[in-house]
Amino acid sequence: MTGKIQAKAHLTRERVCELLRSLLRIRRFEEKCAELYTTEKIRGFLHLYIGEEAIAAGIIPVLEPQDAVVATYREHGHALARGIAMGPLMAEMFGKQEGCSRGRGGSMHVFDAATRFYGGNAIVGGGLPLAVGLALADRMQGRNNVTACFFGEGAVAEGEFHESMNLAALWRLPVLFVCENNLYAMGTALAISESETDIHRKAESYRMPAAVVDGMDVIAVEAAGRKAIELVRGGAGPAFLECRTYRFRAHSMFDAQLYRSKDEVEAWREKCPIEHLKTWALGAGLLHAEETAQIEGEVAREVAAAVAFAEAGTWEPVGDLARDVHSPGALA
Amino acid sequence: MTTDQGGTVATVTYRDAVRMALQDALRRDPRVFLMGEDVGRYGGCYAVSKGLLDEFGPERIRDTPLSEGGFVGAGIGAALGGMRPIVEVMTVNFSMLCLDQILNTAATLRHMSGGQFSVPLVIRMATGAGRQLAAQHSHSLENWYAHIPGIRVLAPATVEDARGMLWSGLVDPDPVIIFENVMLYNMSGELAEDAGGVAIDRAALRRRGRDLSLITYGGSLWKTLGAARQLAGEGIEADVIDLRSLRPLDDATIMESVARTRRAVIVDESWRSGSLAAEITARIVEQCFWSLDAPVARVCTAEVPIPYPKHLEDAALPQPAAIVAAARAVMGR
Numbered sequence: 227m228t229g230k231i232q233a234k235a236h237l238t239r240e241r242v243c244e245l246l247r248s249l250l251r252i253r254r255f256e257e258k259c260a261e262l263y264t265t266e267k268i269r270g271f272l273h274l275y276i277g278e279e280a281i282a283a284g285i286i287p288v289l290e291p292q293d294a295v296v297a298t299y300r301e302h303g304h305a306l307a308r309g310i311a312m313g314p315l316m317a318e319m320f321g322k323q324e325g326c327s328r329g330r331g332g333s334m335h336v337f338d339a340a341t342r343f344y345g346g347n348a349i350v351g352g353g354l355p356l357a358v359g360l361a362l363a364d365r366m367q368g369r370n371n372v373t374a375c376f377f378g379e380g381a382v383a384e385g386e387f388h389e390s391m392n393l394a395a396l397w398r399l400p401v402l403f404v405c406e407n408n409l410y411a412m413g414t415a416l417a418i419s420e421s422e423t424d425i426h427r428k429a430e431s432y433r434m435p436a437a438v439v440d441g442m443d444v445i446a447v448e449a450a451g452r453k454a455i456e457l458v459r460g461g462a463g464p465a466f467l468e469c470r471t472y473r474f475r476a477h478s479m480f481d482a483q484l485y486r487s488k489d490e491v492e493a494w495r496e497k498c499p500i501e502h503l504k505t506w507a508l509g510a511g512l513l514h515a516e517e518t519a520q521i522e523g524e525v526a527r528e529v530a531a532a533v534a535f536a537e538a539g540t541w542e543p544v545g546d547l548a549r550d551v552h553s554p555g556a557l558a
Numbered sequence: 559m560t561t562d563q564g565g566t567v568a569t570v571t572y573r574d575a576v577r578m579a580l581q582d583a584l585r586r587d588p589r590v591f592l593m594g595e596d597v598g599r600y601g602g603c604y605a606v607s608k609g610l611l612d613e614f615g616p617e618r619i620r621d622t623p624l625s626e627g628g629f630v631g632a633g634i635g636a637a638l639g640g641m642r643p644i645v646e647v648m649t650v651n652f653s654m655l656c657l658d659q660i661l662n663t664a665a666t667l668r669h670m671s672g673g674q675f676s677v678p679l680v681i682r683m684a685t686g687a688g689r690q691l692a693a694q695h696s697h698s699l700e701n702w703y704a705h706i707p708g709i710r711v712l713a714p715a716t717v718e719d720a721r722g723m724l725w726s727g728l729v730d731p732d733p734v735i736i737f738e739n740v741m742l743y744n745m746s747g748e749l750a751e752d753a754g755g756v757a758i759d760r761a762a763l764r765r766r767g768r769d770l771s772l773i774t775y776g777g778s779l780w781k782t783l784g785a786a787r788q789l790a791g792e793g794i795e796a797d798v799i800d801l802r803s804l805r806p807l808d809d810a811t812i813m814e815s816v817a818r819t820r821r822a823v824i825v826d827e828s829w830r831s832g833s834l835a836a837e838i839t840a841r842i843v844e845q846c847f848w849s850l851d852a853p854v855a856r857v858c859t860a861e862v863p864i865p866y867p868k869h870l871e872d873a874a875l876p877q878p879a880a881i882v883a884a885a886r887a888v889m890g891r
């Protein structure tokens with residue numbers, strides 16, 4: 227808690243505006259995606275991050291450009307926070323060849339080499355070993371980079387989670403594991419899927435520093451993220467951050483949400499990370515209502531431009547179907 | 559509506575038919591239980607098991623954590639221990655995480671133990687593309703399982719088989735994997751109200767022709783029947799064989815048809831290299847070579863991870879137009 231108060235004490239107006247913008251870019255982008263899904267511009271599975279934005283917005287900007295990010299199928303927020311431009315991201319959602327994965331991946335498979343964004347993995351737990359390997363490569367080649375790996379609490383039940391924890395700790399690799407604990411894996415509540423529901427304690431058992439933070443509070447997340455990233459970059463081996471959060475929307479677009487009550491959802495909506503930041507910053511005199519309106523306006527224009535970019539995008543010719551299965555010049 | 563035998567018939571979806579099969583098995587045999595990710599409270603990722611939790615409770619409709627290797631392995635153990643588990647793996651794509659348990663434990667126990675132990679386990683998995691779910695949710699890997707001695711692999715393509723194969727699979731003393739193509743769940747068909755188990759070791763001739771044999775299974779059956787109708791308009795009459803069982807393969811039905819028509823096209827939603835279509839081709843060549851009037855042809859999925867955009871996904875998969883073209887080619891037209 228003291229960390230949070232100190233962090234807040236050091237906040238500048240600019241920083242508050244940046245954080246708010248970062249949260250709003252994710253929120254408004256995804257609201258637009260949901261709308262575009264109903265008009266069938268976006269197809270397949272669409273997993274929204276709405277409610278959980280403070281985690282990506284808090285942690286990813288603390289990373290350096292040469293660091294790496296590994297995420298899941300619920301990764302639009304991470305992609306935006308990492309600096310993937312909204313236009314190519316939206317074009318990817320449409321499946322257009324101007325998309326960041328050339329349209330081949332869609333919502334669940336966002337990739338971007340320029341920002342070292344390694345997906346977009348839709349096999350639960352599948353990203354963790356990859357993050358361990360990226361960190362291993364950094365270490366073996368003497369680069370002082372950090373790999374930040376995001377995953378849901380559902381992934382914690384997979385063997386790959388435990389194998390990755392052990393490898394990273396055993397080899398003291400520079401990985402920041404970020405568990406986005408939104409209490410449900412599809413319809414399965416944490417309490418009926420884990421014998422130990424304090425996830426960070428699992429990480430402790432692998433002997434890595436682990437902390438838990440309020441994932442609805444972007445300032446707290448940023449402070450905890452900064453501390454963890456410093457530890458990891460300092461060569462202490464991996465670190466683990468459990469962020470307690472909640473997904474406001476359905477798991478994907480088809481989900482009757484039979485497994486949780488409307489009251490529960492409403493109670494969490496009260497903790498909306500955007501409202502939380504706004505209320506606090508307005509009260510602390512770090513934000514003016516006009517600034518909020520201005521940021522909202524700018525974000526709305528950015529989203530509109532991204533949609534226009536995606537609409538204007540083109541379909542890859544069917545003749546290119548077998549492209550990018552093997553490297554150019556390799557035998558097919 | 560009534561059947562020839564005087565029973566009543568209802569129109570049900572494939573999803574309903576699987577649910578009815580589960581319900582029936584759970585009611586008939588107290589050793590039967592269903593376990594898998596989101597089978598209970600969520601109602602199944604494809605809504606197959608919706609409502610079962612209310613009727614049978616959380617002991618028998620058992621939600622598992624995301625631990626494919628763990629709960630499939632536990633299913634094997636429970637089967638060894640006298641239960642009759644039905645384990646649902648959401649899709650074949652995720653079954654790679656439990657492939658070890660299926661291949662190295664379920665399929666080998668009987669043999670390794672010199673026949674002392676058997677594993678009466680049924681595993682259900684969704685398979686197939688067509689919903690724009692991209693390269694980690696769309697593959698058809700049935701063939702990987704059909705490669706493994708010690709397990710039986712079934713692919714119901716009709717509501718009758720969706721209803722009937724589960725019970726027959728449960729009666730089998732060895733592990734059985736049932737593949738449900740995701741594009742079939744919403745399909746409806748007629749089902750006798752007293753429908754029960756079906757024979758699981760024979761392929762079915764779904765259409766009788768004369769000029770060539772179209773051999774397929776699962777979700778591709780309906781595309782193949784569509785192609786056969788189109789071919790009939792051009793004066794080409796095709797047999798359409800629904801394999802139903804991918805392991806063991808019913809060679810007799812395949813060879814009877816090919817020996818009669820002298821031409822074969824195999825339609826298979828997996829990648830061509832090392833496909834089930836390749837295996838069937840080899841068997842036809844081994845057993846029917848002297849009856850053939852044309853080389854055996856295959857219509858398979860393009861050798862590319864399934865892409866997200868619809869036009870590319872469609873282009874990657876076997877489609878009626880490609881089946882028709884392949885059929886014309888073997889007919890020399």
Ligand SMILES: Cc1ncc(C[n+]2csc(CCOP(=O)(O)OP(=O)(O)O)c2C)c(N)n1
Pocket residue numbers: 300348349350351377378379380381382406408410411412477595624626648652655
């Ligand atoms: C290995 C594997 N098993 C099952 C699935 C199906 N599935 C996709 S997301 C999901 C829930 C994951 O929950 P969690 O890790 O908590 O992340 P969240 O979706 O809540 O962000 C499931 C079961 C999958 N994609 N991969």
